[in-house]
Amino acid sequence: xxxxxxxxxxxxxxxxxxxxxxxxxxxxxxxxxxxxxxxxxxxxxxxxxxxxxxxxxxxxxxxxxxxxxxxxxxxxxxxxxxxxxxxxxxxxxxxxxxxxxxxxxxxxxxxxxxxxxxxxxxxxxxxxxxxxxxxxxxxxxxxxxxxxxxxxxxxxxxxxxxxxxxxxxxxxxxxxxxxxxxxxxxxxxxxxxxxxxxxxxxxxxxxxxxxxxxxxxxxxxxxxxxxxxxxxxxxxxxxxxxxxxxxxxxxxxxxxxxxxxxxxxxxxxxxxxxxxxxxxxxxxxxxxxxxxxxxxxxxxxxxxxxxxxxxxxxxxxxxxxxxxxxxxxxx
Numbered sequence: 001x002x003x004x005x006x007x008x009x010x011x012x013x014x015x016x017x018x019x020x021x022x023x024x025x026x027x028x029x030x031x032x033x034x035x036x037x038x039x040x041x042x043x044x045x046x047x048x049x050x051x052x053x054x055x056x057x058x059x060x061x062x063x064x065x066x067x068x069x070x071x072x073x074x075x076x077x078x079x080x081x082x083x084x085x086x087x088x089x090x091x092x093x094x095x096x097x098x099x100x101x102x103x104x105x106x107x108x109x110x111x112x113x114x115x116x117x118x119x120x121x122x123x124x125x126x127x128x129x130x131x132x133x134x135x136x137x138x139x140x141x142x143x144x145x146x147x148x149x150x151x152x153x154x155x156x157x158x159x160x161x162x163x164x165x166x167x168x169x170x171x172x173x174x175x176x177x178x179x180x181x182x183x184x185x186x187x188x189x190x191x192x193x194x195x196x197x198x199x200x201x202x203x204x205x206x207x208x209x210x211x212x213x214x215x216x217x218x219x220x221x222x223x224x225x226x227x228x229x230x231x232x233x234x235x236x237x238x239x240x241x242x243x244x245x246x247x248x249x250x251x252x253x254x255x256x257x258x259x260x261x262x263x264x265x266x267x268x269x270x271x272x273x274x275x276x277x278x279x280x281x282x283x284x285x286x287x288x289x290x291x292x293x294x295x296x297x298x299x300x301x302x303x304x305x306x307x308x309x310x311x312x313x314x315x316x317x318x319x320x321x322x323x324x325x326x327x328x329x330x331x
Contacts, residue, residue, distance in 0.1 A: 034276015099158030
């Protein structure tokens with residue numbers, strides 16, 4: 001008869017694959033936001049500065065490809081790891097990044113519009129419905145009360161203020177109901193931007209600084225003003241003094257935030273993609289404002305910002321592709 005070893009049984013551990021779609025972060029849709037915004041910026045540069053048209057179109061095609069790939073990956077995560085998606089959506093911090101999905105859908109519609117208005121209309125309509133639903137859910141969560149003030153982070157702006165991206169991307173949509181939806185979304189986004197911005201600013205002033213890994217999200221603080229400029233210009237049909245005020249405050253916040261984000265010794269993570277769209281919104285606003293004013297200093301600012309955005313997203317793309325090829329993207 002065999003004897004059994006004396007002592008406690010050896011613990012058994014559940015093994016998980018080193019790389020799993022379960023670990024695909026929803027925040028990675030921020031890459032689509034940044035790349036789509038970069039494509040739209042280069043399209044503006046083609047119109048106003050005469051740069052080759054293929055630059056913007058190549059970036060647009062890449063942005064759509066990344067969107068399709070991420071969408072398939074996250075749908076697989078939803079199908080196979082529903083609890084992980086549920087936990088991510090209801091988490092007080094990571095739940096905010098579902099705003100990157102709906103904004104990405106709206107921006108992809110704007111990118112696709114040049115090639116197919118019907119396809120863009122369908123994509124934009126889906127984005128509108130998803131964006132308004134997410135804004136409603138996020139606002140309802142806030143109104144339940146007893147929300148921890150430490151969770152008022154820059155990323156908290158995304159679910160509600162994403163509604164500003166509806167008029168930003170929907171000014172040329174052919175549906176008869178689109179103008180009223182644009183006005184309604186602009187109203188919702190503008191008021192939520194003010195309310196949430198005050199909460200977040202107060203938390204940043206009176207509480208502990210953000211953890212180093214979350215520092216890049218400070219760039220989101222200029223997004224309501226840059227996106228607000230673009231949405232407002234589309235709603236009123238031109239640049240006026242109020243639009244100029246929005247642009248200049250966005251530029252001011254950029255100057256204040258950049259030294260805090262782009263600091264020596266900062267380590268790379270996928271969280272850096274959060275800088276893409278706020279910076280892209282500022283670049284698009286700068287190009288539009290420079291075209292309106294036709295001022296040499298404003299053109300210099302716009303061109304420098306476009307170069308900075310292009311360099312930053314090129315580095316992020318290379319680093320992310322390297323992670324994917326080395327098998328560490330989802331590890």
